[in-house]
Amino acid sequence: MQHLDPGTVSMAALDEPLDTDSQVHLDGCDACASEVRELNSVVLAARGDFAGATLESPDSQVWAAIHQELGLQPALSTDPLTYPSPVQDATPVSELSQVRAKKRTFTPKFLIAAVTAGALTGAGALWAVQQLQAEVTPxxxxxxxxxxxxxxxxxxxxxxxxxxxxxxxxxxxxxxxxxxxxxxxxxxxxxxxxxxxxxxxxxxxxxxxxxxxxxxxxxxxxxxxxxxxxxxxxxxxxxxxxxxxxxxxxxxx
Ligand SMILES: [Zn+2]
Known part of the structure; x- marks a missing residue:
């Protein structure tokens, strides 16, 4: 069976209308429906609707990858999930590994960063995040x-x-x-x-x-x-x- 491609899964997760064939497949396919649900929770969270969103905290390397992928400014290179620390700037690597061992307290700001990071785990999810960012300018x-x-x-x-x-x-x-x-x-x-x-x-x-x-x-x-x-x-x-x-x-x- 041909499953939905990542772009179509993202469209569904963003509640965009699908073509008839894709919609029929989605209605009848548990695997694709589950992918859409999972991504939809990411989308809801990124939009600020945290109710019902399943979230997990990504490794700091994920933020590094996002930082590079999106070409963000050096000032944003610190994983937003890390705790502020007076020595963090001086010894970012050791500090990050210590931070990862701690239990994290989530705030909405951190959650957005977390779901953005989590979304990078799939190409379709990355596509969705790109759609959520400022409308992509040609x-x-x-x-x-x-x-x-x-x-x-x-x-x-x-x-x-x-x-x-x-x-x-x-x-x-x-x-x-x-x-x-x-x-x-x-x-x-x-x-x-x-x-x-x-x-x-x-x-x-x-x-x-x-x-x-x-x-x-x-x-x-x-x-x-x-x-x-x-x-x-x-x-x-x-x-x-x-x-x-x-x-x-x-x-x-
Ligand atoms: Zn399928």
Whole structure:
């Protein structure tokens, strides 16, 4: 039996609507239902609803992993579950191991840290925590102007946008569809020999998913071709627009 994937489990735990197949599976599968319940208790706790949430205190190494995973500031490197101590900063490691041996008293602030840490035990849970954090802002990681090739006058631009779930999309704008056939978008290696087709676009702005395995450093050229309706899946050799993606520096503030 195909169980729900972690993303779907997270959706269910967040009380988001599922597609019919997933919902039917969830209704009939104890294993998945139990996963959803467990994660749901984490979600409730992270939202501040501690009633009924089952919690456990994670090892401090978990916080270290979260700290690294989320790229938090050095000031936040201390496990929030540790007790304040005058010598803690000077000897964090030995202090942490002593603290771990003590019985902990939970306050809501510590509980939130605890469930966040506990959520890291599963990919789906991590996904849920990411959803609970400030809405993930799409980040532009690379950009290019698209310039017309001989015989064409359209202009355009392309941006590679990532979201918190790691999905990359190419957002491409073409001022005017000047293809005699249809416009197909490609990511091409500098030798112009290897390429991936991302899909078909018209004029205006389109969003195309970039497959996970495509290395943009190796395929930096964005090309819009004019494809005749001949059933041939290969590049026609006629390009309307082209540009080379350049990494976009992270924006300050
Ligand atoms: Zn299942």
């Amino acid at each position: 980040t532009v990681v690379a950009q290019s102007q698209l310039d017309p090739l001989d015989g064409f006058t359209a202009a355009g631009s392309a941006s590679v946008v990532t979201t918190g779930d790691g999905v990359r999309t190419l957002q491409i704008t073409v001022t005017e569809d000047q293809a005699e056939g249809y416009q197909e978008v490609w990511l091409i290696a500098p030798d112009l020999a290897q390429m991936y087709s991302l899909g078909v676009v018209g004029g205006g702005t389109s969003s195309l998913v970039i497959p996970d395995h495509v290395d943009l450093a190796a395929f930096p050229i964005v090309d819009v071709s004019d494809e005749p309706l001949d059933g041939d899946p290969l590049h026609s050799g006629v390009s309307v627009l082209r540009g080379t993606l350049a990494a976009q520096a992270a924006q300050a503030g």
